Amino acid sequence: MVSRLAGGRNPLGRRSFLGLGAALTGSLALGAKPGNTEPAPASPPADAPWSQSIGPGVVDRPYGRPADPEASVIRRNVPWLSAGTESSISFSPLQSLHGIITPNGLFFERYHAGRPDVDPDRHRLMIHGLVDRPLVFAMKDIVRFPSVSHIHFIECPANGGMEWRAAQINSLQFNHGMISCAEWTGVRLSTLLDEVGLKKEAKWAMVEGADGAHMNRSLPLNKCLDDCLVVYAQNGEALRPEQGYPLRLLVPGWEGNVSIKWLRRIKLGDRPWYSREETSKYTDLMPDGTSRGFTWLIEAKSVITFPCPEKPLAGPGLYEIRGLAWTGNGKIRRVDVSTDGGVNWQSARLHEPVLSKALTKFTLPWRWDGQPALLESRVIDETGYVQPTIAQLRKQRGLNSVYHNNSIQTWQVKPDGSVFDVQLA
């Protein structure tokens, strides 16, 4: 190793080279194996190179970005899943995230006609139909209304959709990454609807985006008045273009596609619209040939995020099993964890804050003995609803319903610590 460094090309400056040399000496003194090609650890007693230099100053990165070694922590797509990337989805890297908030640059994406670049000065929200006075709002109007900030998840109902027939994707990111959670700031939709004044015949709202798909869905008025938000900020900054800049709808606890991005129009009516996105898509085909429509609710779901296929175990010993749970019904009441494929369960610790229609973090200490294990988590929400197994879901819905697979995930741990996505009988 020393000879490779000494004899090879040395791209480092003298100062750095000296630092590295000191680190090398240190590691050799600690008994590093000869022939080890790993870079020398910047470990004690040596000083690391970055401890013997001065770094870039403030505003070197006026916005900021993740550390370079984190370059693999990105949204990713499944290229074979869709015809192109414009009507497609990307997945959040849950295996590398911590806590309940998804960083804005890693929030999963779903587009129906690509990501539009909307000029906020020219963007408008029109509310009309069965209202007393139809209004057009500019962004400057929207931000004047009383504001609220709420933490909520958004999940695409197709999350886990590739696993209805069998385990086939060996990844936390690709099996569960169509969910993200953020703090959203905006105005209550009920405030805006009060401002236009609802006619008494108004029972439904059609919400529509300014993207090329003019993406639209119907929502029952009681949900609009209950907890829907019209938001312009996400985790403290303006919405990202990927998330609907400058304005989106946020429908807490319901399937993500109803949270219309680039929101430009809300029309009040007496009946639903039966748009393409709520008839030919986002409906659930049952084995008897019937289909369920308007299945908006995200039922309770949980998943172990460590260990997982992307983050295997390094050998026997004490670990913290970590995971996330969520429900469109409100709050998480309990999460149970099994290490033996669902034979025995222990309740995990829920971490505050436990918020309504938000991700909730859970953990459970686990001493792994190096034997094969089958890890599962099972959530129970505040309504008493219990997360089902895939077998229970299939019994009700067959194999072709595509959406709303909220089943228990089983991770198979092998003696070498590797982790695989499996399904049990």
Add this chain to the structure above:
Amino acid sequence: MFNSLKRALPICMSLIVAAGTFARAAEPGHFGYGDKATPEQIAGWDIDARGDDGAGLPPGKGTVQRGSEVYAEQCAACHGTFGEGEGRFPKLVGGAGTLRDDRPELTVGSYWPFAPTLWDYINRAMPMPAPHTLSADDVYALTAYILNLNDVVPNEFVADRDSLPKVKMPNRDSFIWTDPRPDTMARPCMSACANPADLQIVSTAEGRNLTPRTTGPLDTMQPK
């Protein structure tokens, strides 16, 4: 006097409401933000046509024949000459009677419940590279053509605001529009919930080669 009363009344109302438990304002225009939407503004954006009764469909009409011409120019590259779909772009035709099959084919003909929805979707979202650029007549013509490809309407069918809502789509009555969930009733058993000897892994993602990489650059994998 009259004017000031008019102004004072909504303010009093809103104060009463604000003092109560409701956060909602009482009167339209409580804040006074935003501008009145003019009829011209509304007309420009009011593009929706309702699926089940066609409310909102505009004047205009289109024939199957005209639709075949527009389709060849605007749609065939992705959806195939006869709606069979190119690559992974959606099939528009076929699949009749397959909804109970192991591998059902969901198309306009086999799955869509309402014909006006087809007009609405083509109008708002197609063609994909230039959405909402076709005339109402051409959208009617495309709707007629795609319905005809699916044997839902005859060759001489003319699509317009009166005829489309009357088209009975084959799958119209197979939708249940109220959510029957929860449809699973799991009980949270805590110990000895199953016989360990019965545990069986019935499928595994190991070795299936369908998973894109999750480190390094984005994957471009395609199925074998």
